[in-house]
Amino acid sequence: MSISEVIELVSAFVLIFAIMQIFSDRLYFSVKTYAVQSFFLTLSISTIAVYSGFADLYITALLTFIIKVVLIPFLLFKLIDKIGIKREIEPFININYSLLITGVLVLFSFFLTQKVHISGEVVAREVFPISIAIILIGIFIMISRKKAITQILGFLTLENGIMLAGTSITKGMPFIVEIGIFFDVFVGALMAGIMIYQIRTSFQDIDTDKLSSLKE
Amino acid sequence: MENLTIGLIQFFILVAISPLIKGFIHKVKCYLRGQKCASIWQGYRDIYKLLKKEIVLSSDASWISKVAPYIVLISTLITASFLPVFNSHTLLSFTGDIIAFVYVLALGTFFLALYGMDQGSAFGGLGSSREMTIAALAEPALMMVIFTFALQTGTTNISEIFAKIHQAGFSQFPISSVFALMALLIIALAENGRMPVDNPETHLELTMVHEAMILEASGRDLALFEISSWIKLTLFLTLASNIFVPFGLYNETTFVSVILGIVFFLIKIFLFAIPIALVEISMAKLRFFRVPDLMTFGFVLALISLVVYYL
Numbered sequence: 001m002s003i004s005e006v007i008e009l010v011s012a013f014v015l016i017f018a019i020m021q022i023f024s025d026r027l028y029f030s031v032k033t034y035a036v037q038s039f040f041l042t043l044s045i046s047t048i049a050v051y052s053g054f055a056d057l058y059i060t061a062l063l064t065f066i067i068k069v070v071l072i073p074f075l076l077f078k079l080i081d082k083i084g085i086k087r088e089i090e091p092f093i094n095i096n097y098s099l100l101i102t103g104v105l106v107l108f109s110f111f112l113t114q115k116v117h118i119s120g121e122v123v124a125r126e127v128f129p130i131s132i133a134i135i136l137i138g139i140f141i142m143i144s145r146k147k148a149i150t151q152i153l154g155f156l157t158l159e160n161g162i163m164l165a166g167t168s169i170t171k172g173m174p175f176i177v178e179i180g181i182f183f184d185v186f187v188g189a190l191m192a193g194i195m196i197y198q199i200r201t202s203f204q205d206i207d208t209d210k211l212s213s214l215k216e
Numbered sequence: 217m218e219n220l221t222i223g224l225i226q227f228f229i230l231v232a233i234s235p236l237i238k239g240f241i242h243k244v245k246c247y248l249r250g251q252k253c254a255s256i257w258q259g260y261r262d263i264y265k266l267l268k269k270e271i272v273l274s275s276d277a278s279w280i281s282k283v284a285p286y287i288v289l290i291s292t293l294i295t296a297s298f299l300p301v302f303n304s305h306t307l308l309s310f311t312g313d314i315i316a317f318v319y320v321l322a323l324g325t326f327f328l329a330l331y332g333m334d335q336g337s338a339f340g341g342l343g344s345s346r347e348m349t350i351a352a353l354a355e356p357a358l359m360m361v362i363f364t365f366a367l368q369t370g371t372t373n374i375s376e377i378f379a380k381i382h383q384a385g386f387s388q389f390p391i392s393s394v395f396a397l398m399a400l401l402i403i404a405l406a407e408n409g410r411m412p413v414d415n416p417e418t419h420l421e422l423t424m425v426h427e428a429m430i431l432e433a434s435g436r437d438l439a440l441f442e443i444s445s446w447i448k449l450t451l452f453l454t455l456a457s458n459i460f461v462p463f464g465l466y467n468e469t470t471f472v473s474v475i476l477g478i479v480f481f482l483i484k485i486f487l488f489a490i491p492i493a494l495v496e497i498s499m500a501k502l503r504f505f506r507v508p509d510l511m512t513f514g515f516v517l518a519l520i521s522l523v524v525y526y527l
Contacts, residue, residue, distance in 0.1 A: 005388075005390045006390075008390045008391050009390040009391070009394055012390065012391045012394040012395065013394060016394070016395065016398055016517065019513065019516065019517070020513070023509060023510070023513045025506075095509045095512075096508060096509055096512050099509065099512045099513055099516050100512065100516065102516060103515075103516035103519050103520060106520050107519075107520065107523050107524075110523070110524055110527045111527065114527060126391055130391070
């Protein structure tokens with residue numbers, strides 16, 4: 001079993017947990033799924049770090065672990081406790097159809113990336129369609145769910161997909177860019193949390209549908 | 217003659233360890249919950265105790281109730297004799313391929329459902345209808361997983377599929393295999409009535425599925441149903457462990473390789489039983505109307521694994 005197969009195996013798990021995000025209808029379960037998904041992303045980045053020997057990638061993996069597996073889920077758990085809403089009751093598209101659409105999205109991204117020719121040395125070719133699929137699933141979560149927390153989770157899933165694509169195809173972006181992205185995501189999640197709390201206090205709900213009633 | 221002996225040994229090992237697997241899963245769950253627990257050999261004692269007791273049948277029961285336990289057991293035993301456990305020479309592999317494997321198991325499920333309705337109790341009918349719903353939803357996903365491996369190896373004969381996978385070493389299609397494995401885990405949980413779909417530990421709950429069908433069974437009938445369900449779980453674990461950890465299935469029939477094969481098989485199957493225990497203690501039972509979502513999840517994973525292999 002070569003190292004690129006190990007990377008493909010681990011990133012397949014990232015995709016599985018992205019699909020599980022669609023399956024869940026409890027907010028706690030969604031956040032836990034996100035944490036596990038980020039954990040597998042960390043594993044994938046560390047494997048690439050071992051393969052390529054770049055010291056930057058070890059730090060990236062460590063930061064991924066600290067921010068995405070520990071800090072962001074911790075923040076979101078606290079947020080769920082604070083606003084007291086535990087369930088995603090009715091998404092725009094029901095879960096059954098969402099799952100089928102997700103399957104189509106994954107197959108579409110595999111079909112699409114078949115035609116793409118990546119020049120230069122690629123660590124693991126099959127990771128590219130997987131990360132495209134994760135990005136598409138993240139966007140799909142953002143548009144198909146009503147609750148603001150699941151929409152944040154969709155955004156974070158999308159970000160994981162970009163991270164996976166970046167590390168597996170190019171052996172990581174320049175270090176300063178990655179630091180920037182990490183703090184962007186972290187501060188983004190923090191601010192979105194505060195905003196959700198504000199939505200909760202003014203509407204007694206975190207249904208973003210209700211924002212459309214903000215008219216003069 | 218040698219092949220026949222090996223086929224018989226595999227068959228008997230599979231049947232003999234199935235109560236042990238059930239006891240082992242129970243033991244792991246108890247350990248993780250910090251409970252005191254029945255011995256790991258409890259399954260054998262239960263079977264022994266039940267076999268001594270007399271059968272009480274409801275006065276509404278027809279001949280179906282008399283034959284159903286035997287048909288369920290026999291269909292499970294036939295599938296057990298299709299499946300290569302630690303050697304590719306099986307007892308009946310020349311008669312049926314992996315599609316027959318699925319549908320002979322389904323015959324057992326069908327008669328179990330008939331038994332549930334035949335007794336004239338309300339619970340049995342409920343259980344049967346739920347079981348048939350779940351079985352109908354799990355079947356396409358299971359077929360997808362099986363077609364994935366049939367395509368990878370170019371045959372539907374179980375022995376050949378296993379032999380080819382073992383020849384190739386650890387899977388050469390990692391993404392496809394991971395998706396198939398997760399799909400198979402979900403299907404195995406649903407088909408065997410394990411935790412997120414059905415609770416195997418209770419006998420009196422409105423939402424039970426498998427236990428509701430055999431609620432009226434007693435004595436020898438109950439023993440046959442119990443041992444069939446344990447063998448079915450062992451069958452799924454053997455299938456998964458031999459496909460996804462392809463070490464230790466030997467083509468040779470020397471004494472040493474057979475012993476090594478048995479040891480490897482036992483290690484693998486107990487390792488594969490642990491995730492089931494972990495899922496059971498960490499998840500609550502799903503609402504029945506959420507089960508189709510879970511099955512769709514399994515189906516989508518299986519579909520992806522099939523198509524990814526093609527692309």
